[in-house]
Amino acid sequence: MLTAYTSDEIRAAEQVLMARLPGGTLMRRAATGLAVACVKALPRVYGSRVVLLIGSGDNGGDALYAGAALARRGARVHAILAGARTHEGGLAELRRVGGRTYDLRGISDPARTEGAKAGTSASGPAKALETDPMLVNLIGGADVIVDGLVGIGGTGALREPYATLARMSAGSPGIVVAVDVPSGVDASTGEVEGEAVRAHLTVTFGAVKAGLLIDPGASHAGTLRQVDIGLGPFLPAPGVVTLTGPDVAERMPRAEPESNKYRRGVVGVVAGSDRFTGAAVLAVGGAVRAGAGLVRFASAAEAVQQVRAKWPEAVTKIITPEEGVREVGRVQAWVLGPGMGTDDDAHALARSVLDSDVPVLVDADGLTLATRDRSLLRRSAPTLITPHAGELGRLLGVPVEEIEERRLHHARLAAAELGVTVLLKGSTTLVAEEGRPVRVNLTGTPWLATGGTGDVLAGIAGAFLAGGLSCYEAASCAAFVHGLAARMAAGGPEGGQAPIAALDVALELPSAIRTLTASR
Numbered sequence: 001m002l003t004a005y006t007s008d009e010i011r012a013a014e015q016v017l018m019a020r021l022p023g024g025t026l027m028r029r030a031a032t033g034l035a036v037a038c039v040k041a042l043p044r045v046y047g048s049r050v051v052l053l054i055g056s057g058d059n060g061g062d063a064l065y066a067g068a069a070l071a072r073r074g075a076r077v078h079a080i081l082a083g084a085r086t087h088e089g090g091l092a093e094l095r096r097v098g099g100r101t102y103d104l105r106g107i108s109d110p111a112r113t114e115g116a117k118a119g120t121s122a123s124g125p126a127k128a129l130e131t132d133p134m135l136v137n138l139i140g141g142a143d144v145i146v147d148g149l150v151g152i153g154g155t156g157a158l159r160e161p162y163a164t165l166a167r168m169s170a171g172s173p174g175i176v177v178a179v180d181v182p183s184g185v186d187a188s189t190g191e192v193e194g195e196a197v198r199a200h201l202t203v204t205f206g207a208v209k210a211g212l213l214i215d216p217g218a219s220h221a222g223t224l225r226q227v228d229i230g231l232g233p234f235l236p237a238p239g240v241v242t243l244t245g246p247d248v249a250e251r252m253p254r255a256e257p258e259s260n261k262y263r264r265g266v267v268g269v270v271a272g273s274d275r276f277t278g279a280a281v282l283a284v285g286g287a288v289r290a291g292a293g294l295v296r297f298a299s300a301a302e303a304v305q306q307v308r309a310k311w312p313e314a315v316t317k318i319i320t321p322e323e324g325v326r327e328v329g330r331v332q333a334w335v336l337g338p339g340m341g342t343d344d345d346a347h348a349l350a351r352s353v354l355d356s357d358v359p360v361l362v363d364a365d366g367l368t369l370a371t372r373d374r375s376l377l378r379r380s381a382p383t384l385i386t387p388h389a390g391e392l393g394r395l396l397g398v399p400v401e402e403i404e405e406r407r408l409h410h411a412r413l414a415a416a417e418l419g420v421t422v423l424l425k426g427s428t429t430l431v432a433e434e435g436r437p438v439r440v441n442l443t444g445t446p447w448l449a450t451g452g453t454g455d456v457l458a459g460i461a462g463a464f465l466a467g468g469l470s471c472y473e474a475a476s477c478a479a480f481v482h483g484l485a486a487r488m489a490a491g492g493p494e495g496g497q498a499p500i501a502a503l504d505v506a507l508e509l510p511s512a513i514r515t516l517t518a519s520r
C-alpha cells in the first residue's frame, strides 16, 4: 500500500528527524536525490543547459544544491532568483562551482501579492518578465528546468513573479522537474488555485504528498519519484492511501474449491427501463465478468429482454414498481440505478431496493432520485454511492467546478454528511468513508472517459459487495480492477493508445483479474 501525507504531517515528521541529525543533512539528502533524478532525465549531463527557478524557501535551497551537483558534472547551470530572499548556503555553493544567477528583482518589481488566475493574460510587471530577452532565452533554451519556487511551504495561488515563471516553463521544450511538489499545487489536497507548474517529473522527499495523487494536482506532477530521506519511522497514520496490485489481489473475493454460486455471492441489479437498456446490459456485464456467483436482474420487460440476450447467465425477472423487488429472490447486495429513469415509478422501485437489509450500491439515476429525496439514503445497512463530479455536485448542492477543484474535500464531506461510502469517479478516483483514509485509485486511463464505463464499474463493485467485501473495500478494489481492465483493453497494463468502449472493459475483466491474482 502506498501512503500519502499532508504538508503539516510531513513537516512534523521532519522536525523530529531533523532534531536528531546534524544541520543541513536532510537538505543534502534531498538535493542529492534530486540531482540523480535530473541526471537520469537528461540524455547527457556534460554541456546540458540547466535552469533553476528559485523561490525564497528551502525548496529553492534543494534546487540550488542539486544545481551545484549538476554544475560539478559539467552542466551549464543558471539560477533564476525569484524570491525576496534566497537560500544562502545553496546559492554560495552554486556560485562556488561556477553556476550563474539571474536576479529578477533587478528587472522588475512585480506585484507580489496578486494571485494570478490560470488563463489570464499577463499584464504590467508580469508582461515585462515574459518578454525579458534573458529570461526568454534561458527558459526557452533549457534542457531541464528545475522548479524550486515553492514546496510544502506554498499557500494559495502562486504570486508573481512565480506565476509568470510557471507559465513560461510550460512553453519551454525542456524537461520540467518539480522539486518536492509542482509549485502552485497544494501539496496536501491537489488543489490548484491559479497558475501552477506542469512537471514531467516530480521528485518528492521523504514521503508522497497527497496532493501529488489527486487531480488537478496529479496531472501537474507527471511521473513521481520518491527520495528516501529517512522520514519513514516518524510519519503518522496516513490520511490518503493507494492500493497496489498485490493489495487488491489479497482483498478480492476468492473462488475456493468448495465455492458454489450462492457462496460466491448473489448480486441483484435493478437497472434499465423500457426506454433505456444499454446501462443495464453493461452493469450486468460488469457483475458477471467480475466473478459474481449469480446475477439476479430485475427491471421492465424491454431491459430484461436485452439483458437476457446478452448475458444468458443472469437470472432475470420482470417487475412492476408496485411489487418492487419483493419476489426477486435473496441477494447479498444490490446495484441500483443505471438507466432506471427518475420518475415516480423509478422512485418507488428505488425505495423497495433501499428498504432491504443488505448493502446497496447507488449509481446514476439512483443518485438523481436520492438528490430529490435524501431520505432514500437513510438506512441501517451499508450504502455505497458512485457519483461523478456532476452527480456529487447535485447531491451536495455545490457547482460541479467546485467538486472538480476540491475533490478530496468534497468526497470526505459527502461521506460525512450522507453517512455513506463515496466512490467519486474521475481521472483519479477517490473512495471516502468516515474514519478511514481516503483511497486514491491510480489505474485509470483517459480512454475510460467514455459512455457506459461507469455502469460497468457499478456492476464490478456490486459483485465484490455480494462476495462479502465492505463498501470501502469493494469500491477501492472495483476501481482498481476497472481501471486495469480499461488499460488492458486499450493496449496493455501500462496503458495503450487505442479507444475503448464500455463493453470492452467488461470483457477484459477476467484477464485483468488473472494478472492480479496470478501472483497471490
Ligand SMILES: NC(=O)C1=CN([C@@H]2O[C@H](COP(=O)(O)OP(=O)(O)OC[C@H]3O[C@@H](n4cnc5c(N)ncnc54)[C@H](OP(=O)(O)O)[C@@H]3O)[C@@H](O)[C@H]2O)[C@@H](O)CC1
Residues within 6 Å of the ligand: 014, 015, 018, 026, 027, 028, 030, 031, 055, 056, 057, 058, 059, 060, 062, 083, 084, 085, 149, 150, 151, 152, 153, 154, 155, 156, 157, 158, 159, 160, 162, 179, 180, 181, 205, 229
Ligand atoms: N524541512 C525539511 O527538513 C526539509 C525540507 N525540504 C524542502 O523544503 C521545502 C519546504 O521549505 P520551506 O518551508 O522553506 O517552504 P517553501 O515551500 O520552500 O517556500 C515557502 C515560501 O514560499 C513563499 N510562498 C508561499 N506561498 C507562495 C505563493 N503562493 N506564491 C509565492 N510565494 C509563496 C513564502 O515566502 P515569502 O512570501 O516570504 O517570499 C514562503 O515562506 C520542502 O518542500 C522541501 O523541498 C527538503 O530539503 C528536505 C528537508
Ligand SMILES: [K+]
Residues within 6 Å of the ligand: 059, 147, 148, 149, 150, 151, 178, 179, 180, 181, 182, 183
Ligand atoms: K517546487
